[in-house]
Amino acid sequence: MVEALTIVLAAGVARGWRSALAGLGAATLVLAILVAALGPALTHVPLQALRLVVGALLLVFGLQWLRKAILRASGYKALHDEGAIFARELADARGAAHVERGGVDWYGFTLSFKGVLLEGLEVVFIVLTFGSAQGSIPLAAAGAAAALVLVAGVGVAVRAPLARVPENALKFAVGVMLTTFGIFWSAEGAGADWPGDDAAILGVLGFVVLMSLLFVRLLRRERLEAVPV
């Protein structure tokens, strides 16, 4: 969401707010339609099969997030610099030709639309998987909407990319949560019974946190030892 805000801000500043907000609105509508269309369909799938598929997807997705967050935290990958991304998007947007379609600047509209749609697909994925596996897609969608309002509100208040948000720490936390629920649900979907039933989630969570912190520590030490003195 932070990345989407950066793109919308760059589109708005460089190409005008009308086209940027039209792109934001159109992408939000497409994402809402996706949740509304796929959500009810998923409630008809048997819970064990759903947890197997959802758990596997969450686990793969969570491991992608966790790998990037661990590489960033250990210094092997550069941290996201929202300020630099904003400056780059702004320069590109200012340099593009002006083409007007349907009363809006087409470049500003498509830049904002694509940015929000691509970043929002991850949110839709999380809403649908968590919501369907727990039997409450509206609650998961409400949580995502609250996060969207919070990010947009802060963006409007500061009128700048959210460079001070501890983005890697947030992504680390999301990666840990996705991996934890991924392990739990995919094992249940495969027919396993966890000792302690649902309380085992806390144990899996602690295990994933410890594993991730250990990997950051090991890789950070390895990287520092590799640097010539």
Add this chain to the structure above:
Amino acid sequence: MKQLAAFGRFWWDFVVGDDWRVPALVAVAIGATAALEAAGVAAWWLLPLAVPLVLWLSLRRAIRST
């Protein structure tokens, strides 16, 4: 045809990401859990054992490629 390939590439990148070995090994681990459970062996421990291994291999691969 070009748009269809781009659509497929987008979803491959979205779900699979940079390292196809991760979903492949996750599928093997889930399959092994299901097989053990079907044979009557409690296998809740298998995924917590497999995940650190998969993640570590993927991290090493990412570091080697940088």
